[in-house]
Amino acid sequence: MKTVEPAAAAPSGRDQSRPAARTRSPRPPRRNRDWVHGLLMSAPALTGLIAFVGVPFVYAVVLSFYNVRLGSPLAPTFFGLEQYRRLFTDPDMSGPFLRALLNNLTFAVVVVPVQTGLALALAILLNRKLKAIGVFRSLFFLPVVFPMALVAVIWRLILARSGDGLLNSALHVVSFGNWGAFDWLGDGFTAMASIIVLSIWQGVGFQMVILLAGLQQIPGELYEAAELDRASRWQQFRHVTLPGIRGTLVFVVMLTSLLSFRVFDQVYVLVKGGGLDEEATRTVMYQAVTTAFDQNNIGQASAITVVFFLIVVALTLIQRRAVRTGNED
Amino acid sequence: MNIGSGTSRRTACTALALVLPLAALAACGGGGTTDTSAEQGSGTGTITVWAHQGVKAESTALQNAVKSFNSSQKKVKAKLTLIPDADYTKTITATDASKLPDVMEFDGPTMANFVYNKKLAAIDDYVSSATMANATDAIKAEGEIGGKHYGLGMYDSGLGVYGNKKLLDAAGVKYPKGLSDDWTAAEFTDAVKKLAAKDSDGKSLDLQEANGYASEWGTYGFAPVVWSAGGSLLKNGKAEGVLDAPAVASAMKTFQSWKTYTDPNTDGNAFTKGRVALSWVGHWMYPAYSKALGSDLVVLPLPDFGNGPKTGQGSWAWGIGAGSKNGKAAGAFLDSLLNDTNVTAMTTANGAPPGTRSVLAKSDLYKQGGPLQLFADQLAKPCGDSDITKSCVAVTRPLTAGYPTITAKFGEALASIYGGADPKSALEKATRAIDQDFSDNAGYKIP
Amino acid sequence: MTRTPLRRFLDYAVLSVLAFIFVLPVLYLILGSFKPSDQVLNGLTGFLPTHLSLANYTAVLDSFNSDATGYFWRFMGVSLLLATVVVLGGMIVNSMAAYGLARLRWKGQRAVFALVLLLMLVPFEAVAVPLFYMFNDQRNTIYIQAVPFIANAFSIYQFATFFRAIPPSIEEAARIDGAGPWRTFFAIIVPMSRPVFASVAILTFLTQWGSFLWPVLMVSDPSVRPLPLEISVFQGQMPVDWGQVLAFGVLLVLPVLIVFAFFQRWFVQGVASSAVKG
Secondary structure, eight states: OOOOOOOOOOOOHHHHHHHHHHHOOOOHHHHHHHHHHHHHHHHHHHHHHIIIHEEEHHHHHHHTTTETTTTTTSOEOTTTHHHHHHHOOOOOHHHHHHHHHHHHHHHHHHHHHHHHHHHHHHHHHHSSSOHHHHHHHHHHGGGSSSSSSHHHOOOOHOOOOOOTTTHHHHHHTTTTTTTTTOTTTSSSSHHHHHHHHHHHHHHHHHHHHHHHHHTTTSSSHHHHHHHHTOHHHHOOOOOOOOTTTHHHHHHHHHHHHHHHHHHHHHHHHHHHOOOOOOOHOOHHHHHIIIIIIIIIHHHHHHHHHHHHHHHHHHHHHHHHHHHHHHOOO | OOOOSHHHHHHHHHHHHOHHHHHHHHHHHOOOSSSSSEEEEEEEEEEEEEEEEEEEEEHHHHHHHHHHHHHHSSSSSEEEEEEEEEHHHHHHHHHHGSOOOEEEEEEGGGGGHHHTTOOOEOOOTOOOOHHHHBBBBHHHHHTTTTTTTBOOBOOOOEEEEEEEHHHHHHTTOOOOOSSSOOOHHHHHHHHHHHHHHHHHHHEEEEEGGOOTTSHHHHHHHHHHHHHHOOOOSSSSTTTTTTTTTTHHHHHHHHHHGGGGOOOOTTTTTTTTTTSSSSEEEEGGGGGHHHHGGGGGGGEEOBBOOSOOEEEOOOEEEEEETTOSHHHHHHHHHHHHHSSSHHHHHHHHHHOOBSSSSSHHHHTTTTTTTTTTHHHHOOOOOOTTTTTTOSOOEEEEOOTTTTHHHHHHHHHHHHHHTTTTOOOHHHHHHHHHOOOOHHHHHGGGGGO | OOOOOHHHHHHHHHHHHHHHHHHHHHHHHHHHHTTTTTHHSSSGGGSSSSSOOOOOHHHHTTTETTTTEHHHHHHHHHHHHHHHHHHHHHHHHHHHHHHHHHTSSOTTTHHHHHHHHHHHHHHHHHHHHHHHHHHHHOSSHHHHHHHTSSSSSHHHHHHHHHHSSOHHHHHHHHHHTTOOOOIHHHHHHTGHHHHHHHHHHHHHHHHHHOOOOHHHHHHOGGGGOOOOGGHHHHHHSSSOOHHHHHHHHHHHHHHHHHHHHHHHHHHHHHHHHHOOOO
């Protein structure tokens, strides 16, 4: 089994291919040509990736060893590991950075399961053969279409801390005047929760659509057979549904995890213009961008992104290993 | 490293950048020109002009000014580009000096940074002496570095506390009539509390929270608290000792205590709709406030925290790009922009104190006895950016190339103090960050 | 699984309630865009269809009506052009790469694919500044806003995941018929991969449409500026006119909604006729 393959949706298909391949004869000449074709097919994308991602990232790593300022006439001075040292030991820089890491972790740990779970629940609900499924699906998908910055603006109005804010006045009415204005964004406790809620709101529709497609591929006969076996709905879910969408589920979880590492837009918009508690919600990408563009400190920002990249790689490898061992059950 | 000029240099730079990032940075980064004086040029032709797009009335007034310049003479044609306000400074920072326009607007406090990055040229040779002499002292001081001028503003700024006379009188609050009987911080806090007691939601003060303290508003609006407490954002290239002074921390604590009485004012209408009696904001709200309150509007100075009343100064200004090849034409445009008609139109549109003596003298708003006389009085006592005595009032934000860091860190501290953090440690954090940044950059000395 | 009428009703009810809660913020956006600013932020009455007018929309369009400010429809056009180029280019280039790396078997395939996955983890913010230094000479062009984003490691990953799930028997059949990898890919694999193409297209379009950081760094000329940047104009007003901000938001999202509606049908068809069953 190749180490870098993601869990496929139909492992059974691949296993069947092995015996089939062995019984066929004219293989060798094609394999040689495959090399050329493979390279040719992937060449444009590879060139693009190397030129626009690979090389710049190496450049960023180099920059992280220097003290570089955006647009400064001073020549960059060699800093060695100073940027990294500061990042981890200087109380003023490591504090925010480590807090940002913690915030990212909190965000991921909450959003990935909750958003996926919610998406799965919605997908299951929609999988009933109801009329107007398209309408419902579109409604749940609607927030996905909004750029995150716009989502942040809308929620800023909803969560405004005055009594006129939508949420506050709704609570006021529902509680017959007992609950008044609350500072959702500014309060350290609810700030991250607010970010989480609006991020889930924006993202769950996309996952739901993918999971729904996965669900619709499970043959109905499997469910009928399970019913004949007098399996309860929960058992059907565990033994028919979950295995059936395993691949899709894994894909969706990986996608959400990856995106949760990059949280930036909503935090930036709401801190700058919505009174969001910066300490409780700063994410690593937020730190990197503000360091680079609000303080013009390119060297420090590069160090932040390099460290973060290494952490994300480590986490992804761990995640893959966990998925693989799960696969081999 | 001197690779030549123009396109060949640029191709070499791109190639270099792809191969040897840092060598490229050293050779090609920073300014495209080696000195900060624009070429004189012929005085004719097309010139490019950049400005920020924010308040609609200002953009309209500016576009009219450009139109009238173009139609009034045939030698120079000005082509205007407007860039969204929030990204404007970032855009200039990201643009190489050789690609900057002939004439460009910039936010006053960012000037030193642009001079340091060789993006602005001295304007003394290109702007007529009449224009220069007509600029107010405060405007000239804002635009001067090392004896040369790099910018002139059409308007200055005024900051104070607007009050609703009806509500103030109803609560029996005594308020100052001018700078001489300014209220102390304690009196101000008392007034806020008294007004809040009579207010239906207990919030009697507006601090323009919705603009975000982590933005330039935070620094502009509340550095006067620091100055009035005897401190400063920077002194002799260091924030230590002046930003984290005990008096400043205690002043910030008072500021923090106002939050309970402050209306979040997300919709911006707290003062005009009478939800609050006091509004701590600048001249730009005057048009809306006077329309809503009429004769019930009073303009009061900011509270005195011990070192005398202090207020902000400075706003957008105009300069000549360092890469300009037509300094003479750019200067002619600036002369036209700063003439009485345009300055009057602009300041009527945004309610700002005019930046030229002739218009200031004629101004209905800012003359003695006019509604905004306070702002004029404040600007008539400028402190400059470093010598903040008890008697001067209008303080210019620090004229240093490291200003972006100062405003970022101060705004951050302000926002966290407002959110409940301990003022002393928040200020100390900001101080350390600012000093660290300055030492990394050799004090941002302008060569 | 038969569902009694009561069950059906419950299903509809639950779904409707959920959908309604979900859609509330969108309703707020749309309603608010037709209201003056002080009615938008007026508690629950922000939801009542009162004080409706097109004033905000006229104001928004009016803010962009000269050479100096740029023209609204031009911003929109630039955004559409950039998104189309990135999406179409990406679909071709990335799907080919995914097939070449994940399906064809050759030496070095594993290593290269691993490299692609590694690059997928590099966030754009990390390379934004180096890219800015590298390409600063080509600012204010359309191509510099599009080309760096055509090759996309995440798209390759999505395609690869999907292609891997296609039974090899299909390719075996093609080979028996004498088709080489290219023909197999274009004539057979692509038509049966509608769902992933639709999914990648939507995701890429949405990402590109909302792209903000790169244009801010590279573009000052209004004639090649994309639309999202202009929201800053409304956020710079003092005080902010929320009605106009929301109107801008609606205009910003409208084309995306239309594009999505179009792709959704494709997506649905693809799923319904999908040959990719286990």
